[in-house]
Amino acid sequence: MNTKQTLKALAAGLTLAVAASSASAIPEIDDGTAFAIVTRMERMDADKDGMVSKKEFLDTMARVWDMKAKQMKATGGRFTEAQMREVLMYLRAGA
Numbered sequence: 001m002n003t004k005q006t007l008k009a010l011a012a013g014l015t016l017a018v019a020a021s022s023a024s025a026i027p028e029i030d031d032g033t034a035f036a037i038v039t040r041m042e043r044m045d046a047d048k049d050g051m052v053s054k055k056e057f058l059d060t061m062a063r064v065w066d067m068k069a070k071q072m073k074a075t076g077g078r079f080t081e082a083q084m085r086e087v088l089m090y091l092r093a094g095a
Helices: 003-020 054-071 081-093
Strands: none
């Protein structure tokens, strides 16, 4: 998977997240939390200014990365090709 495809998957996930955002209570992140929950606007907007900055977006993607690495027991936080495909499927599904 190349960088362009990865960014496209991340953008698709963000689109789903923004569409799924709501003012409801947000559960804590754990290994089974859906991408659409992890990336809700109110969860990503760390400074609560009503906007998501590049840093807030990248911090969210880092949390998703760490969550999936832990869940898949990725060696040293690094993914094999098969694991990376699974992570990208998670991002594309938005669930």
